[in-house]
Amino acid sequence: MRLDRLPTPALVLDFGRLRANCARMTAAVAGRGVRLRPHLKTAKSIDVARVALEGNFGGITVSTLNEAEYFAGHGITDILYAVGITPDKLDRVAALQRLGVRVTLVVDDPGVAAAVAERGAQLDTVFHVMVEVDPGEARGGVAWKSDALIAIGRALDEGDGTELAGVMAHAGHSYAARDLASVAAVAEDERRQAVGAAERLRAAGLPCPEVSVGSTPTALHAESADGLTEVRAGVYMLGDLFQAQIGSCAIDDLAVGVLATVIGHRRDKGTILIDAGALALSKDRSTAGMPLDAGFGLVAPAAGGAPIPGLTVDRVFQEHGLIRSADGAPPFDALPIGSRVRVLPNHVCMTAAMYDRYHLVDEAGPDPLAVADVWDRTNGWGPVAV
């Protein structure tokens, strides 16, 4: 199969770019002497995970139990589920543990910590649980200086069905940074608060074996990892236009695009229609208000390479996208009806989630249009048989 024959819209993944992105992050984190625990919430693919795990210790991060079950089913045995656990989800976790998978959970509430401990004892298992620390994102987590930190740590340590596994922080507010110095400052803040939380737990006589932090920007641009044991990051594997604008990658590093077919020309309106709309691209507008507002995506040749200057997907309907040109004159003749383009996404986590597979290409290979392989993805939240 080749890209000029593949049914569209379809998700395309450049293998060389993926490998380079993974190698760059692995080297950055290894250079600071800590372990990288790749976050698979973006890629959701065992094949991508294998590339990301090259040179690393083998543990991963996930954002859903669906992902945990999928990756466990493919042989991954050390999984951090980095979203606050609630007791109703513990039966699925216990089922994975019975298969020999070490699943680490996070909590940010003393009552939940006690409930997890109680449920672990009922299920005759021990849940490995970290305390989630909020380094400033204002999502989940407790303040590193809070009484709740110690109360949760103690509940986990004392509970029959839990083991205190450490502390975990995610500086998602690094996405608001607009230069690398600001990213580095957020990274240092993330590190200091996580290490501060770990020191407070230890001073209270509690164990804190793991100190886990991370986001793609802070993982790449942190200046120190003192006191940390591991770093988590995920979107770096694929990259997107938002990450390119905040300095996590170059546009030429973006590994994923949506292959689309030109289905119409509106010369009267200055628009080229493609068969990739809101479902194929997502409605993420995270580049809105940034120096390069990409609309719903930049438009590159089907064979890959640099985006075509001035072209964006300006508007989306459920299954239609409208390409416009900054100069008002899109290249109708160069993009006839039936021809194909590759749309680079604002936010690859959202875009890739609409597809159940990647089509592997290699722009550096002998035929950039050749699909060398098809890699599956998991999506959704439903249980996966392990």
Add this chain to the structure above:
Amino acid sequence: MRLDRLPTPALVLDFGRLRANCARMTAAVAGRGVRLRPHLKTAKSIDVARVALEGNFGGITVSTLNEAEYFAGHGITDILYAVGITPDKLDRVAALQRLGVRVTLVVDDPGVAAAVAERGAQLDTVFHVMVEVDPGEARGGVAWKSDALIAIGRALDEGDGTELAGVMAHAGHSYAARDLASVAAVAEDERRQAVGAAERLRAAGLPCPEVSVGSTPTALHAESADGLTEVRAGVYMLGDLFQAQIGSCAIDDLAVGVLATVIGHRRDKGTILIDAGALALSKDRSTAGMPLDAGFGLVAPAAGGAPIPGLTVDRVFQEHGLIRSADGAPPFDALPIGSRVRVLPNHVCMTAAMYDRYHLVDEAGPDPLAVADVWDRTNGWGPVAV
């Protein structure tokens, strides 16, 4: 299974509301003496299609070939694929026709019309093709007064592999109307342009058996159907907060919600965390700037019923949603960690697309938390074996 045990996030569909929504549209369109061809791009489910087809002639509309194949595989034999066709998709269409399914296509370009005719002849089939007319949305289509209308019609009529099936228009710009008088005006404009196109084709000696128009707002609120043969609409089956704001339904008509679990309390920030974020709800913000800006959704009790006053999903991360209250004091005690809510979506087409099944409930039944049935959905663009 009951909603208090179902893994979350999960898609919940109220059967009574679905049935009432479908009956209302069926009656509205039948009252004008034309046929309703339900659009299944929103529901993407054969079970929902069966409810929507009650009292109607049996034909449907789809937005992808994946949907066409899925519905054909479930016995639907009259399918309009309402996105401009390109020749590369014709092999899949021909395969459906060989199984006895009548697939109607749309084109808006004379060159494509000729190419479809040529490919039909090569494949030894006849494609049924409508001319797409743009009634003002500025997506696809030709102007009803254009020369292109006649040129396309003639190419389809004269081609060995095509049959001119009529004209088709979609007044998607009805979504910009903010009162029912404006919707009715858009509907009348849609009708007049479609009928005008049909009359021009007939005056040129060409056949025009079908005159097809529609969108949920215009299908509900049109005053006349003179000259039309069929009306298409889809989102009315499920309803959403955007449609409620433009007068297509009441909030109490919304049939779909996302069941989510409370996973955290941030009393310091005034937020309640749920396990439904950007993937579970979509990033659609179509109620932004409307009288009721619902953020990423309104929050109703898990058992259904009216939304809890003042609560919205104010912010989303990939797998986290943050609920805030208009008064700054969300009901922490009424929504403890581990409890559940049902989030009503801005744009159900986007939200439902993240799920592979509906969990059927009935708020009017003896147990509103009971899941009476599970209905599957199709998603994506890949071929479905028929």
